[in-house]
Amino acid sequence: xxxxxxxxxxxxxxxxxxxxxxxxxxxxxxxxxxxxxxxxxxxxxxxxxxxxxxxxxxxxxxxxxxxxxxxxxxxxxxxxxxxxxxxxxxxxxxxxxxxxxxxxxxxxxxxxxxxxxxxxxxxxxxxxxxxxxxxxxxxxxxxxxxxxxxxxxxxxxxxxxxxxxxxxxxxxxxxxxxxxxxxxxxxxxxxxxxxxxxxxxxxxxxxxxxxxxxxxxxxxxxxxxxxxxxxxxxxxxxxxxxxxxxxxxxxxxxxxxxxxxxxxxxxxxxxxxxxxxxxxxxxxxxxxxxxxxxxxxxxxx
Numbered sequence: 001x002x003x004x005x006x007x008x009x010x011x012x013x014x015x016x017x018x019x020x021x022x023x024x025x026x027x028x029x030x031x032x033x034x035x036x037x038x039x040x041x042x043x044x045x046x047x048x049x050x051x052x053x054x055x056x057x058x059x060x061x062x063x064x065x066x067x068x069x070x071x072x073x074x075x076x077x078x079x080x081x082x083x084x085x086x087x088x089x090x091x092x093x094x095x096x097x098x099x100x101x102x103x104x105x106x107x108x109x110x111x112x113x114x115x116x117x118x119x120x121x122x123x124x125x126x127x128x129x130x131x132x133x134x135x136x137x138x139x140x141x142x143x144x145x146x147x148x149x150x151x152x153x154x155x156x157x158x159x160x161x162x163x164x165x166x167x168x169x170x171x172x173x174x175x176x177x178x179x180x181x182x183x184x185x186x187x188x189x190x191x192x193x194x195x196x197x198x199x200x201x202x203x204x205x206x207x208x209x210x211x212x213x214x215x216x217x218x219x220x221x222x223x224x225x226x227x228x229x230x231x232x233x234x235x236x237x238x239x240x241x242x243x244x245x246x247x248x249x250x251x252x253x254x255x256x257x258x259x260x261x262x263x264x265x266x267x268x269x270x271x272x273x274x275x276x277x278x279x280x281x282x283x284x285x286x287x288x289x290x291x292x293x294x295x296x297x298x299x300x301x
Contacts, residue, residue, distance in 0.1 A: 004142055004169065009047040010040055012066055012148060012213035014171065015054060018139040019120045024054035024082070025135075025146055025171075027075060028068035032219065038065055041215045052078035056117055058085045058109070059094060060148045061131045065216060067094075069101070076102035083117075085109040087125060087133060126160070128152060136164050147172040147200065148213055157203035170206035172197065175214035175230050186229035193231055 007015040012026040029047040032039050052075055059067045075082075080102050086094040088108040098106045109115055114122045121139035128134070128150045137144040145167050152160070161167075174197050201209055218226050 004139075004144070006169075006210060007050050008210075008212065009051055010042060010044050011215045012060070012173070013047070013051070014146075014210070014212060015050050016137075016144070018137060018142055018144065019118065021056060021117045021121045021139065022054045023056040023058060023117070023123075023137070024051050024075075025058055026060055026066040026068075026148070026213070027051050027057075027071045028065050029071040029074075031068070031070050033063075033065040033068060033216070037218065037220050037223065038216045039219050041217050048074060048078065051075055054079065054082050056083045056085060057103070058123075058135055058146075059087070059098070060133050060135070060146065061087075062094075063131070063149075066149075067097070072098075072101045072103075080104045083107060085115065085123070085125075087127075089127060142168050144169045145171065145204070145206070147204075149173055151196070154199055154203055157200060161204050167204055167206040169208045169210060170201065170204055171210045171212055172200055173213035174211045175216070176226070190229055190231055 003017075005017040007017075009015060009024075009027065009029060011028050013028060014025045016023050016025070027047070028040070029044065029051065030040070048071075051071075054075075057075075059072075061067070081104055084098045084103045084106040086098045086106050086108055088095065088110055093108070095106050095108060107115075109123075109125050111125060111127050114124050116122050117137075117139075121137065123135055123137045126134045126136065132148065132150045134148055134150050135146040137146075143164070143166060145164065147170060174193060176193060197211075214231070217230070218224050
């Protein structure tokens with residue numbers, strides 16, 4: 001019997017156990033991002049201990065709520081030998097950046113090229129416009145997609161679905177991450193976010209959805225009013241067409257007999273069974289810029 005176990009660490013950081021692979025995504029586990037412009041809504045005292053058990057690490061893109069230098073440096077101290085999948089494209093490479101934290105096994109991950117994680121599990125990176133990337137993972141009878149912050153039109157998403165085939169688990173965000181919005185109504189903005197999430201889920205047709213990469217809040221006086229229009233995971237239960245059940249602490253199991261089982265008419269949405277601790281915001285100090293080429297005077301989102 002094959003299984004997938006998902007540990008939600010914080011924001012866009014997940015530890016996913018599939019087969020013998022334990023892959024860690026985008027660890028922002030403490031402190032602030034974007035030169036103090038963003039903070040974490042929750043503290044997770046278990047995050048570093050769990051993250052350090054990873055066999056593999058993948059960073060989706062350069063933004064400091066995903067490539068968070070202080071968190072990565074701490075993880076490298078605890079487990080410098082985890083395999084780091086460093087995005088490499090024609091115009092950039094993450095290899096040097098990841099090695100600078102102290103990781104000793106950094107390997108290039110090209111575009112649309114299958115990468116073998118072990119003899120049962122492979123992954124493939126798909127870039128989108130701008131700097132965003134998604135990661136498709138296959139292991140035994142399972143197919144997972146870390147869609148992360150990608151934002152594609154419906155036609156492109158449907159084309160992707162035809163290319164990668166059926167999905168068992170979709171990881172996707174559900175909040176805005178912009179700088180300053182000029183909108184009339186907070187509920188209207190939430191409605192736009194709901195439509196984007198529904199469009200993505202309907203086009204990709206996953207069996208299960210894990211909403212993530214959205215547990216931030218805006219810290220500056222210029223952007224603090226945007227917190228009113230952010231969505232929480234719990235509101236997905238009543239305000240989307242998706243079915244709410246399960247928890248992020250569940251192990252998802254399936255035997256070979258059900259490998260080709262029919263898909264659910266509505267995707268199941270998984271959340272954490274017990275909430276993380278609410279952040280004590282005064283503890284979160286500015287960590288400085290982590291985006292290449294920025295300076296300490298760079299304006300916060």
